Amino acid sequence: MAAAAVQPHVCQNCNASSETFAFFCRSCGAVMDADYGIATHFDVLGLEPRYALDLDGVDKAYKDLQKQLHPDRHAQAGERDKAAVEAHAARLNEAVATLRSPLRRAGYWMELHGVRILEDDQRMQDAEMMMEVMEVSEQIEDASTQVEIDELVRHNNEKIAGVEASVAELFSREDWAAARPLVEKLQMLTRLGERMNEWTPS
Ligand SMILES: [Zn+2]
CATH class of the missing domain: 1.20.1280.20 (HscB, C-terminal domain)
Structure with missing residues (x-):
């Protein structure tokens, strides 16, 4: 995909910045803001962007992230973190629902490449x-x-x-x-x- 000027994702806890989105800061592990920028469904799951996906890989990435985002693990967190974790879980579910479906993934892949899908x-x-x-x-x-x-x-x-x-x-x-x-x-x-x-x- 074309290299555009990317706004870095900055950790509110340690100020570390990264050009690619992750739910948790790669430096200190803090919950990142629910600000996904141009992160794709593939980025969200930490997968190589490709249409021919290995669904086992999708499921594994999903389960790992789902575990990390489980509300029980953030029961003691502040309101800001709790809200971010909730938004992350929704973002994760959207990514998985799209990528698991061959049809939705096809539409998404065309969209990512700026190709129009057929009108009804x-x-x-x-x-x-x-x-x-x-x-x-x-x-x-x-x-x-x-x-x-x-x-x-x-x-x-x-x-x-x-x-x-x-x-x-x-x-x-x-x-x-x-x-x-x-x-x-x-x-x-x-x-x-x-x-x-x-x-x-x-
Ligand atoms: Zn950090």
Whole structure:
């Protein structure tokens, strides 16, 4: 990413400054201000920025930080620190929710690269994709047991992983034009997955 003039993050406790954001001062360990500047979701988690993410790495970073930001660990802290810790936990959750989702991560990755995502009215032009959505929708409607739904979810997740891998490849080449319809497909599959998760036996 382009090197812009970065406002350093200054520790209110020891005055140490750092160009990159961390929840706790790297010098004295004090809680930093909830002032994230241009810190990305990747920065927040201390991860290398890349679309093809290792989710185990995301989860590990998340759990470590979540532990450090747990309210119990700051029960004796002053009001300012408590408020900062609360804001940090929210910022952390936002980062993880975005990066864990192949779809949201794709949108975020394009945003970071200044690439526009499709507008709503530009979507669903692909007849083949619409057929697939209709077909899977029927399968969801026709399902009568959780086992059937689980099977649909498994199959849908396989499709998502396949599209995610293709998107990662195209993103690495910055081929945004080719990636867009696949991101659209990722969106359709994600929506179908949500409908599967919402399914209850009738
Ligand atoms: Zn400090």
